[in-house]
Amino acid sequence: MQIGFDNDKYIEMQARHIRERIAQFGGKLYLEFGGKLFDDYHASRVLPGFAPDSKARMLEQLACDAEVVFAINANDIEQGKRRSDIGITYGEDVLRLMDVFRGMGLAIGGVVITRFAGQPKAVAYESRLSQMGISVYRHYPIAGYPTAVDLIVSDEGFGKNDYVKTKKSLVVVTAPGPGSGKLAVCLSQLFNEHKHGVKAGYAKFETFPVWNLPLKHPVNVAYEAATADLDDNNIIDPYHLEAHGEVTVNYNRDVETFPVLKAMMESILGESPYQSPTDMGVNMVGNCICDDEVCQEASKNEIIRRYFQAAEKIERGGQCEGELAKIGLLMREVGVDENYNPAHAAALLKEEASGLPAGAMMLPDGSIVTGKTTELLGAASSLLLNALKRVAGVADETYVVSDEALSPIGHLKTSYLRSRNPRLHSDETLLALSISSATNPLAQRVIAATKELRGCDAYFSVIISRTDEAVYKKLGINVCCEPKFERGSFYHR
Known part of the structure; x- marks a missing residue:
């Protein structure tokens, strides 16, 4: 960063x-x-x-x-x-x-x-x-x-x-x-x-x-975006x-x-x-402030994050239209839109190509890594694992956590914990990775790379679970989600 x-x-x-x-x-x-x-x-x-x-x-x-x-x-x-x-x-x-x-x-x-x-x-x-x-x-x-x-x-x-x-x-x-x-x-x-x-x-x-x-200045405009729900200026x-x-x-x-x-x-x-x-x-x-350009860039991305958060609140609760409209105007004031961060378009493109919920993250070197929902991993877990492998210098095709380690966790969730979703959340994926590190040095290297993702921006084509969002927050990864749910249910946890 x-x-x-x-x-x-x-x-x-x-x-x-x-x-x-x-x-x-x-x-x-x-x-x-x-x-x-x-x-x-x-x-x-x-x-x-x-x-x-x-x-x-x-x-x-x-x-x-x-x-x-x-x-x-x-x-x-x-x-x-x-x-x-x-x-x-x-x-x-x-x-x-x-x-x-x-x-x-x-x-x-x-x-x-x-x-x-x-x-x-x-x-x-x-x-x-x-x-x-x-x-x-x-x-x-x-x-x-x-x-x-x-x-x-x-x-x-x-x-x-x-x-x-x-x-x-x-x-x-x-x-x-x-x-x-x-x-x-x-x-x-x-x-x-x-x-x-x-x-x-x-x-x-x-x-x-x-x-x-x-x-x-974008730093001050970002504060207005953060307090848009108060309607103050x-x-x-x-x-x-x-x-x-x-x-x-x-x-x-x-x-x-x-x-x-x-x-x-x-x-x-x-x-x-x-x-x-x-x-x-x-x-x-x-x-x-020792580098104004860096702070301006960071603040522009923060304004965009606030925009996506307001849009998500509307999808979840049907309110906050005024907040969203205000942040939209603030985005125009600093010259950005929803596609300012290339990870946003990359996440949507990945979903379009795969037909499955997907995510993308901009890494510290400016490169983009993507991930999609699989039989064993949700989009957030898949993206996190791929991003960690990239910054750790582990080839994408290398398995640091085997399917044999992941499958039993999914079975435990559905057969004994009464979950309808067998796919692993981000915290469960990190636990599986941690267990694998006992016998796999590459897994240990990938775990050590978590600090490299602090400050990165991740975009998802759907609203991810609260569990995944909390893990990303603990890792210092900033999250933006398209304001739509993966399933057309009335109730979403």
């Missing part, structure tokens, strides 16, 4: 910039941490070289001076809201993230349950955390939030919230998902710190959009342009709410330290 982003420079520069912002406010900063901390795969795809855990590693450099406060919406607890990517509830994800932060040496300041109104499951969650020795705080709904500034910034507003007694100079406020109330927690803490005579400031850490890249920050005469990019919702946020900070601190939403940010990503 070509590298377009200097990850080491980013970690060092980002940590230094946050320290400078802490000093700006007299030694205490509440940092609203947006986006994903440990598994930011979108950033790693559009900025090749960006490690998915870069932000977490950056925080490790600040561990001695930092603690983490979690915000979770009581309504999300009540409704059992889940993270779509890993499938666990927001409540469980707070505990998962807490373990990871503690493993990094970061102190845990506690959990704030926002919009608390006595929801039964929120009360039970609060009790559970307390029994585990975790500090829990309640923040309550405020009538007229966020526009009723005089009420919000008063003893009847933020003053009613529990005061989180933090100890470190940097307080990272994070959450399991959007809508958790991170900003309100930060502002409530500023109000209460000010009442207790503690000088403190606020800043925001969002990776995208990248404020110092052009509005229509990147725009020029008019407040920054007026205050500083500099063109910068920001998110429309942050721009729309800035006047209210500025009024709140003026009420709390006497004056606002920021003249624009861009001023509030501490993001250094744009300064660490």
Whole structure:
């Protein structure tokens, strides 16, 4: 994979910039941490070289001076809201993230349950955390939030919230998902710190959009594609342009709410330290791109992937037409279409020639390898095996897993596990390959080549199974599927 982003420079520069912002406010900063901390795969795809855990590693450099406060919406607890990517509830994800932060040496300041109104499951969650020795705080709904500034910034507003007694100079406020109330927690803490005579400031850490890249730079357009379901847009920050005469990019919702946020900070601190939403940010990503052409190319492919994902959602659920239409316009803005990646046409051609579901993958050297459904392997398994053999330097006609090893697995699935499909999924194929490696050195060489496929793009002529998709994701292979199912069933697993 070509590298377009200097990850080491980013970690060092980002940590230094946050320290400078802490000093700006007299030694205490509440940092609203947006986006994903440990598994930011979108950033790693559009900025090749960006490690998915870069932000977490950056925080490790600040561990001695930092603690983490979690915000979770009581309504999300009540409704059992889940993270779509890993499938666990927001409540469980707070505990998962807490373990990871503690493993990094970061102190845990506690959990704030926002919009608390006595929801039964929120009360039970609060009790559970307390029994585990975790500090829990309640923040309550405020009538007229966020526009009723005089009420919000008063003893009847933020003053009613529990005061989180933090100890470190940097307080990272994070959450399991959007809508958790991170900003309100930060502002409530500023109000209460000010009442207790503690000088403190606020800043925001969002990776995208990248404020110092052009509005229509593919990296920023890819972020619009990723958030197309929210129907939000990147725009020029008019407040920054007026205050500083500099063109910068920001998110429309942050721009729309800035006047209210500025009024709140003026009420709390006497004056606002920021003249624009861009001023509030501490993001250094744009300064660490080392090959803009590589990042532009990666971002164009990401926009296309988002297009196929939206089309697949329509096929699965009959919705998201607006999302698909918006991403289609974004594709035109950066000058690409569905056939931009040659693997797409190769997959369709392979299906046309064989009459069977097929896939194609672009390898690191730019070559294309294909695979199709066989009696023993599904299209995803076949493509994965062929791609591994190619990058491992094993001839295509060489058998690294014999039919004698594959057939019993298919028999087990149909005869004993009640599966109607005898063909092996990608994970089962890798297990068969691993077993074969005990006696076949070529199989071992093929297994060792899995890391060579990270960052590659694979296209399929049909929607592949969730199992296959999950294996490809673990291997770091990007997947796009034609929006059609292999079988004309009403129900698809």
